Amino acid sequence: MVGRYRLTKGPVGGGRGVVWFAVEPELGQRVVLKRAKVADNSQAAYEELVAEARALVKFADHPNVVTLYGVERTGQGRNATFWLVMQQVTGGSLDGSARLPVRSAAHIGAQIANALVALHAKGIVHCDVKPHNVVITEDGVAKLADFGAAYRLDPEATESPRRPIRFTPAYAAPELFHGVPEPASDVASLGATVYALVAGGPPPRGPGHTFRTEALGEEFGPLREPLTAMLRTEPGERPGAAEALGALREVAGPVALLPELRLDEVTRPLTPFGGGQGATTTAPRRPSLIPPRPVAWGVAAVVVVAALVALWPRDSSSKEASPSAGGRSSRTAAPSATPAPGFGFGDPRTADPCALLKAGVFERFGHDARVDSHYGNFNRCDVLLSSDDNEIVDVTAEFRAEAPPGTTAATTAAKRVTVVPDHAGSGRCARTLVLSGVRDAAVEVTAKLIDEAEAPLCDIADVAARHAATVLGRGVLPRRSPGPPAGSLARRDACGLLDARALEVVPGIDARDPDAGFGRWACDWTSTTGPLGVGLRFDQGYFSPPENSRFTRLSGHDAVVMPGYEGEGTCAVDVFAHPGRSHADGPTERVRLVLSGARAGDRPCERATALAESAAAALPGG
Structure with missing residues (x-):
C-alpha cells in the first residue's frame, strides 16, 4: 500500500522514474503511482511538491491534459519516499514514426493546442511537446502528458532564466537551445509534432537550430500554411496557441468525417522496467539527438504517465543539469550564470519594435488582438485589443532615444533587462525597459484606453513588458525584415x-x-x-x-x-x-x-x- 492506494502491477518505465498501476480500494479509482526521488526528504521538500501538484490541479477538468491528482509520502527522514498520483490513461503515447492522414494529424494537434491555451493562460510553458508526450484515450481523445520539463513564467521576472532548461532537441524551438522558454516555444514544438505525425519524423533543422520549413512538401496539403507559421524562427512571428488551435481545427474539419484509425497503428506503450523483456530503439533520423522510442510491452491496454511539473520560478538558484524529461535523452541548455555585459542593440534604424509585441500573449484578457506596425512613427509598434469590432486598448512598444533619469543605475552585468514601473494615469499605464550597458536607448511599453471602457491597463502593460523583456533578454534585438522601401x-x-x-x-x-x-x-x-x-x-x-x-x-x-x-x-x-x-x-x-x-x-x-x-x-x- 502507498497511502490509501493498493499497488496492482509494476514497475514499468515512465518518465524519470518508475511507475506502478494502483487502485483506491474504497472508490475503485484506478491510478498510476510514480515514485519521485527527491534528494531533500524534508517536510519543506514535501510541501514544495504539494505546491507544484496544486498548480496542475488547475487543469484537472481539462479534456486535453493528463491529470495529476496529488502527492503521497511514505516513510520518514532519510527513508522517506514521495509518490505522485496521476490519471491512468488506457491507450498509448503517439508513435512519432507513424504516418497519419493530414486531417487526423491536424485533429490531434488541435486538441494539444487547446491544452496549451489553458497552460499559457496560467503562465506555464510545457517546454517538451512531442509525440511521446501526447497520449490517446480509447475514445480517441488526445491529452498532453509529462510535465517534467514545464516552466512557470514568473510575472515579476525582468531578465532571462538562470536555470537549465530541459527539452528534446528534435522538437525544440530554437530559443530553447539558448535557455529562453516562452509560450511560443510550445507552439513551435507542436508544429514539429504535427509535422512528425504526417512525415514520420521531426522536421529537419538548419543553422541555429532553425526548422527548415521548405521541407513542408505537397503531402502536407492544407497543413503547409499553419505549420510554416508555427515553425517560424522568431517566437514573435509565430501564432499564439489559440490562433494555432483555430487553424488546425479548420484543417481537421468535422470530427465525424475523420478517417478511422486503430490505436495500435498510431501509439506506443511503455516498456517494462529492468526486466530486459523489451529493447529500446532509436528514431531513424538524427540518432544522436532523438531519444530512443520504447517498444511494445505486449498488452492491449497501456498506461501513459504524466510526470511532476518542475515549475521553477525564474529566480531559481539551481545550477545542476536536470535529468531528461520523459525518460528520454534530452539536451540541456544552460545559459551562463552571468550574461555578457551590455546589450547588442545594433543599428537603431533596423531595430524591429514589432518583435517586442505578440498578439497571442493578450489572449487571457478575452479580447481580439492584432498587431499594427503602421500606427505611429517608425520607432513604435502597436497591438490593438478589440471587442465586437470596437477597439478598446492600444498597447504600444516604443524605442526611446534615452533611458529615463535614475533608471540606468538599476541594471547590472547579470541582468540584461530591468522593467521599471513608470506611470499610471487616467486611461493609461506604462512600463520602461532599461537595457544593460545602453545609455542612449530604452523601451517604453504603454497600455492606454481608446474607447470609454474599463480594462486592467497595468495588468496588460505588465504582460506586454514581460514578453518584451523575454525577447530583449536574449541580448540581441531582432531586425526589420524586409527593410523599409526605397523612398520611405x-x-x-x-x-x-x-x-x-x-x-x-x-x-x-x-x-x-x-x-x-x-x-x-x-x-x-x-x-x-x-x-x-x-x-x-x-x-x-x-x-x-x-x-x-x-x-x-x-x-x-x-x-x-x-x-x-x-x-x-x-x-x-x-x-x-x-x-x-x-x-x-x-x-x-x-x-x-x-x-x-x-x-x-x-x-x-x-x-x-x-x-x-x-x-x-x-x-x-x-
Whole structure:
C-alpha cells in the first residue's frame, strides 16, 4: 500500500522514474503511482511538491491534459519516499514514426493546442511537446502528458532564466537551445509534432537550430500554411496557441468525417522496467539527438504517465543539469550564470519594435488582438485589443532615444533587462525597459484606453513588458525584415529637413543643436530667447483630421493645418510625404510639424506652415 492506494502491477518505465498501476480500494479509482526521488526528504521538500501538484490541479477538468491528482509520502527522514498520483490513461503515447492522414494529424494537434491555451493562460510553458508526450484515450481523445520539463513564467521576472532548461532537441524551438522558454516555444514544438505525425519524423533543422520549413512538401496539403507559421524562427512571428488551435481545427474539419484509425497503428506503450523483456530503439533520423522510442510491452491496454511539473520560478538558484524529461535523452541548455555585459542593440534604424509585441500573449484578457506596425512613427509598434469590432486598448512598444533619469543605475552585468514601473494615469499605464550597458536607448511599453471602457491597463502593460523583456533578454534585438522601401521616410533624417534658414521664423533657435529622437525619426528645437519650440517627427497609418482643419498644398505635397491640435498654444501641420497621397488614401507616411509655446499674437499656424513648407521642399517631389 502507498497511502490509501493498493499497488496492482509494476514497475514499468515512465518518465524519470518508475511507475506502478494502483487502485483506491474504497472508490475503485484506478491510478498510476510514480515514485519521485527527491534528494531533500524534508517536510519543506514535501510541501514544495504539494505546491507544484496544486498548480496542475488547475487543469484537472481539462479534456486535453493528463491529470495529476496529488502527492503521497511514505516513510520518514532519510527513508522517506514521495509518490505522485496521476490519471491512468488506457491507450498509448503517439508513435512519432507513424504516418497519419493530414486531417487526423491536424485533429490531434488541435486538441494539444487547446491544452496549451489553458497552460499559457496560467503562465506555464510545457517546454517538451512531442509525440511521446501526447497520449490517446480509447475514445480517441488526445491529452498532453509529462510535465517534467514545464516552466512557470514568473510575472515579476525582468531578465532571462538562470536555470537549465530541459527539452528534446528534435522538437525544440530554437530559443530553447539558448535557455529562453516562452509560450511560443510550445507552439513551435507542436508544429514539429504535427509535422512528425504526417512525415514520420521531426522536421529537419538548419543553422541555429532553425526548422527548415521548405521541407513542408505537397503531402502536407492544407497543413503547409499553419505549420510554416508555427515553425517560424522568431517566437514573435509565430501564432499564439489559440490562433494555432483555430487553424488546425479548420484543417481537421468535422470530427465525424475523420478517417478511422486503430490505436495500435498510431501509439506506443511503455516498456517494462529492468526486466530486459523489451529493447529500446532509436528514431531513424538524427540518432544522436532523438531519444530512443520504447517498444511494445505486449498488452492491449497501456498506461501513459504524466510526470511532476518542475515549475521553477525564474529566480531559481539551481545550477545542476536536470535529468531528461520523459525518460528520454534530452539536451540541456544552460545559459551562463552571468550574461555578457551590455546589450547588442545594433543599428537603431533596423531595430524591429514589432518583435517586442505578440498578439497571442493578450489572449487571457478575452479580447481580439492584432498587431499594427503602421500606427505611429517608425520607432513604435502597436497591438490593438478589440471587442465586437470596437477597439478598446492600444498597447504600444516604443524605442526611446534615452533611458529615463535614475533608471540606468538599476541594471547590472547579470541582468540584461530591468522593467521599471513608470506611470499610471487616467486611461493609461506604462512600463520602461532599461537595457544593460545602453545609455542612449530604452523601451517604453504603454497600455492606454481608446474607447470609454474599463480594462486592467497595468495588468496588460505588465504582460506586454514581460514578453518584451523575454525577447530583449536574449541580448540581441531582432531586425526589420524586409527593410523599409526605397523612398520611405524611414530612410530619412528628420533633423535634416529643416536648415538654419528655415528655422529663422522662430526667434532664438540654434539650428546646430537639435534634440534628435530615436533613429533620428524625430527632432526638436527650443528657442533660447522665448517659450517657442519646434518639433518635427514622422508618422504613418490612418489619419482623421479634426473638424477645424484647413487643407492646403505645400511645395507640391498635400498638407493639413490643425490649430491647437496638441493643446493650447500649438499648431500642427501634417505634410503627406509622397505626392498624390492624402488622408483619404488610407495609411500613408506623413511629416508632422508642431509649433508649441505660442502666446497671444505669436501667429503659431503661420509660423508652423512656413516651417512645414520648408520641410516639404526637402522631400522628393518638393
